[in-house]
Amino acid sequence: MNYLVPFTKLLFKYKIVDSKEVLRLYMEAFSENLKEIRAIKYKSMDDVAQNSTFDSSNYNKYENGKGNPTIETLLKMASAFGIPPKELFDFDFDLEKYKIEE
Structure with missing residues (x-):
């Protein structure tokens, strides 16, 4: 099971973020990080x-x-x-930019 998807669904359910665009942007940042790690290694x-x-x-x-x-x-x-799993997610992603204003 992918843990990113349920987490993101919760963000949408509770209207913490404004759209599913956030998941796309997050996955884009994740994929760029993968490319960087692979290049370094x-x-x-x-x-x-x-x-x-x-x-x-x-x-x-x-x-x-x-x-x-x-x-x-x-x-x-x-x-x-040859890295700890947390390094796969060692990139900047500002979720605050996508919060819904109340």
Whole structure:
């Protein structure tokens, strides 16, 4: 199960943020972070996929913001990069910009 989607649904349900655009923007920031990590680690998409036990087309979806990785997939990615899982989310994203004004 992808934990980003339920969290984002709660934000919409309680009208904390103004639209589903936030999820798209968050996934865009996440995918850019994946690209940066991969560049720093000098790995190809195939290397990451091979070390993560999923194919490169699936990994490509995550780097292009078109897939929602599960927790299991996130753990496999972190392992392939040799980093703690929290580093996958080490990027700036200002949720305050999207809060609904009351």
